Amino acid sequence: MKHFLPVFLFLLLGHVHSQETIKTIKGTISDGQDPLRDVNITVKDTDRVVSTDASGKYEIDTHEGETLVYSHIGKETLEILVEDVTTFLNVTLRDKIQELDEVVVTKRYHKTQKELYGEYNGNKNLIKTIYGILDISKMPFRAQIIDGDDINLSAVDILTVLRAKIPNVFIPNNTAGRNDTPVFFPRGGSAPVLWEVDGMLMRSAPTFIDIQSIDRMAIIQGLGALVKYGSPAAGGLIVINTKVANFSREPGTNLPYDQAKLRNNFFEKGDAMGSENLAVPMYVQMLHATVDWNEAKESYFQLEKIYGQSPYFYLDARSYFQKEYKDKAMVKMITNNIEANYSNNPIILKALAYQLDEERNYGASLELYKKIFILRPHYQQSYHDLAHAYKNSGKIERAALLYARHQFLLREGLFNKSETFSDILDRDFNNLLVQEGEVLSREKVFFTSDEDDFSGTRLVFEWNDSEAEFELQFVNNNKRYYTFKHTSFDNENHFKDGKQNRFSCQEYLIYDPNGTWQVNVNYLGNKSLTPTYIKATVYYDYGKPYQRHESKVFKLRVKNSNQELFKVQTGDMLTAR
Template sequence: MNKSTPENFTKFIVPLFLVLFLFVSNRLFSQSDREVKGYVTSLGNPLNNAQVAVKGTDNVIATDSKGFYTINVKPRQVLQFSYIGFETVEIIVEDVTSMLNVKLLPEVNDLEEVTVTGKSKVQKDFEEENGPNGRPRKMPTAMGYISTGGSSTYVKGESLNQAAVDLARAIDGRAAGMEVNNEGEIFIRAGNSINNDVPAIWDIDGMIYTEPPFIDIANVQDVLILKSLSQTSRYGNIASGGVIVVRTKGAYFAQRKQEVAATYGNKKVYSGDALDISKVITPIPNYLKDLEEINDSEKANTLYREYLKANSNDPEFYADVANYFFDLGESTSAITVLSDMETKFETNAEVLKILAYTLEEHKKKEEALSVYKKIFRLRPKYAQSYRDIGNAFSEVENYQKAWLMYMGYMNTQDGLTGSGVDAVIYREMEALYLKHKNQIDVDAKFALPDDKSELTYDVRLVFEWNTSEAEFEIEFVNPQNQPFSFNHTLEQNAERIKNEKLKGYTSEEFLIDDLGAGDWLVNIKYFGNKQFQPTFLKVTSYYNWQQPNQKHTVEVFKLTRQNIKMQLLKLNSSALKF
C-alpha cells in the first residue's frame, strides 16, 4: 500500500496575490544590529573573562566579574560563548533576541590522567568504540557523556558479586576508599581529603536517585564510579559525595540500536517522580493576589489599569490578567487586556505567540487568526508562520486559505524532511485533503493509502513553545510504566535546535496509535530559556485523529519552575468516547 508521504506530493504554484501578501513586510532578516546582553555562568557561579564572540568576525568581548556581557550582533549571526575547560556554546541570534543567559558545562577530557608507556597508539585504537578489555571510552549519564578515564573507576556488570544482597554491596570494594553502610549508602573517601559524610548519589540509565535503588544485579551492564570534582561538577552540590553511574543491559541495548525513540521496547521503569503541574508551588504576583480578592468586574478593571503603569513591559502580566478575566467569565475585559498587549508588543513575535495561544485556549479563533496574520508579516520566512496561519484558517473553517498557506510553505522547500515542522504541516495538509477536498481548489494530489485507517491515531499531540530558546525534556510514560523522552536542550540536542532556528519553527508532534488499557502520562522538566521571562507552552491534544469523531483541546502552560519534573497530561481511552 502507498503510505501518504511528503515525497509523494506534487508541488503547486502559489497565486501572485498570496505571494504579495506574504512578503509585505520582511523584518526578520533586517540587517540592523541588536544589542544582546546577559550572564555567563557555570553551576550557578559567574564566569569572569568568558569570551563572547560573533562567529566569523573580530567582534569579541569578555564578561566582567559578574559574568555579565553586552554585545552588538545582527539577526541570523551566531554568538559563541567559550571559556577554558568548558564546552563551547553557539546560539543563533533571532529578530527578538535581546537577552541570553548562558550556562557553560565543564568539557569532557579523555586525557585527564595520562599514563606514558613505551608503546604508541595506532589509529585503530581511536576508531574503536571500546578501549582495552572492552571498556567503553565514554558512558552516557544524566549529564551527557562522561569519560571512563581519569580518576573514575569502571566495573563490568559481569564481574560484580552476583550473590550480594543489593547492588551497593556488589560494588563494595571495587574502588579505593569506598565504604557501604547498613542502609546501602555508599561513601567515597577520596585520596587525602578529610572524611566525606555525604553519600554518593546514583545515576541509573540517566535518572538520578539520592537513595540506594533496587536493581537486579544480573541486569547491570556496567558501573562507573565518579570521584573527582571535574567529573561530579556537572551534577552540582548534590554530587559532593560522588556519583555511582549504572547502565543496565536494557538501556545499553537501546543505546546501541538507537531505536528507543521509535519504540517503547526499553527496560527503563518510570519511578513516579513527576509532580502534578497544578500542585507545583509558584510565586503569585501581587497583582493577581489583589485581583483574586475582588469579585466586582468594574473594580477589577480599575485595578488592572493601576497595575499596568508598573507592569506594561511584562508580557506575563497581560497573560495572567487576561486569564483572570476569562476565568471570571468577563471575556470583554480579557480581550481588552490582550488588545493592550498586542499594541505594546506589536513587533515582538514571541510575545504575540503568547497572545495567540491564550486566545486559542479560550476558543477565540477569529481573534487568534488576526494575531497569527501579524506574526506572519513579522516573520514571513519562518516555517512556523506558515503552519500557524494555515492551522488558524482551518480552525475558522476557511479551508481554501488554509490550503494555500500550507502550499505556500511547500513551494519554499525543495522537499519535506518528514520530521519537525515538516511532519506537522504535511499531516495537517493530509487531513485537509481527506476531509475537505470538496471545499478547496486542489491542483495537486496526495497518494493516499487504500486503507484510510492507516492515517488514524488514537491521539495526536502537538507541542508549541513561544521562544526558540526554551530548553526542556518531555517524557511519555506508557501504561506498562516504560518512559520515552524527547530532549530539547543545547547540551543533548544542539543540531535539532540549530535546525529549528535556521528553518524557523518551535513545535513537535507525537502520535499514539493505540492508547490501550491504563494511563499514559506526559511529563515535562523545564530548564529555562536564557531570559528572565517564563516560557509559554501550548499543547493541542487531538483525540481520534482522522476519524469521524475527532475532537481536540488546547491547553497553555506557563513554565517558570526549573529542574522539576511535572505532569502535564494523563491520557486514557475514556477521552476517545464522547
C-alpha cells in the first residue's frame, strides 16, 4: 500500500534545534577504586582539552551536542555526548584488557551483594549505600565505622555525636536548631561533608534523626569518597544506616536472615534480591511509619521543609499518596509542584509522566509529553513518547501523523536510522495501523502497513536518563536466562546508538510466553548521584484484536545489585516487587 498524506501536515512540527549556550561540565574520574589524575578530557574535533587534578576532578566548557573524549594511558577511551541536562559526569575508566590463553579461575575473592546482605547483621564492617553494600575493611581508603551501640543516647542530636567521635570536626555555631547545618572535616577544605541517610543524599546534617534509630555510621574523611560519589563528596562523606531500613530478613518472611545458609555457597548467577532487602530514603520510611492519612499529611509537610530541594522527594511522596491513599487532592498538589519547579527539566518531567502512565492517567501524561517534545524536538525518543501518549489518549489520527512525520524526517536525512530504535518505532507504527485501521479509515487518513509476524508477549523498557547504565536479565520458566547489557563498555555500539540518535528504549520479545518469566535489573549508575526511573510496558497477546498492556515504573537507586523487577505470567498481568 502507499502513503496518502497531505504535505502540509508534515509542516505542523518544526525540526530546527539550536543550542549555543555554553555548558560547564564538572565531575570526577576514577578507575573504580582511586581517583585518576592527568586524564585528558577533549571536546571531540576541537582543540579544547583539560586534565584532571590529583583528586581526579575536572571542569570543561562545551555545548549541547558536542562529544567529550576521556583518555588516559593504559585505559579504554570513553566518549560521552553532551545533552541538554548534562552538568555532572563522574566517569570510571577501565583498564585495557589483553586476552590471555588458557586462563583458569580457581577461586572467587569478592563476595556478591546477596552474600553481603546476608552477613550485614553480623559484620559491623558493612555499610549499606546507594552503591550497594560496602565492606569498609576492604576499602583502599581510610574509613571509620561507628556502631549504634557505641553512641551515647544522651546526645542531643547527630551533631553532638560527631563532636564526641571525630576530633576537630567543625560545625558553625550560628546554625544551632536549623535544618541546613553544614559539617566540615579537619582535612576537607572548604567543602562541606556529604551525607547519605538510608540512600538519601544531602548536604546538611540530618539533625532530625532520632539518635536511638541509628544502626551504624561510616565516616570517610579525605578524598576516599570521591571515587564513587564524585566532587560532591570532596569534603568527605558520612553514611548512616538506621535500624528501620537495615533489618535483613529471610526472603518471604519477617524472620532474620539465616546466617547458616552462608556456610555453603549455593548462590547462582540468576538469583536476584527483592525490593524488601533494599534500603529506602529516610523520608519514605517516615511516611510509611504514619498510622493514618492525617498523620501522613502532617508528616509530608514537615519532611518538605527538609527535603524540599529534591525533586525525588516529591516524586516519592506523590507515589506514596497515590498508592497508599489514592488521595487525589494531595497527588494533584504534589504533581503541580513538580511541574512548576522542574518545567525545564525533561528528566524529571519524564519520571512524572511515567508515574501517570502507570496510573493510566493518560490525559495528564499526554500534556507532559507535549512539554517534553517542545524541550527536545531533536530527540527521536520524543516522537515515540508523544505518539504513544496520543494513542493511549484515544487520539489515534495524531499518533499516526506523528509516526509518519518521523518517517519523513528519516527519509529527508534530518534523523539518522538507528539499528535498534527504528525497528521499535516501525513495530509500534504497524501495530497502531493494525489495531486502529478502522478508526483511521473513518478519518480518511491512509498509511502503509508492513507485515509483523511476531505474536506473543512484548516488553518495552524506557528510561528517563540516557546516561543510565544497567543490565536487564530475562529468566524463563526453565530458569535459563538472557542478559541485555546497556553499558558503554559491554555494549558500546548500542550505547552510542542511543546517545547519537537520542533514544532511551529497548524491547524484548517473548515468542513462547508459557509459564512465568522473571525480569531482573542490575543498576550501574548514570554518572551522577541521582536515581534513574525505568518504565516497563508489557503487551499481552501482541498483535491480536484483544491485545492489552500495562506499565510499571521502577526507581533505580541501589547500584551493583541484581534486583528483581517483576514477573510475567501467561494469561495474567505482571506482578511487581
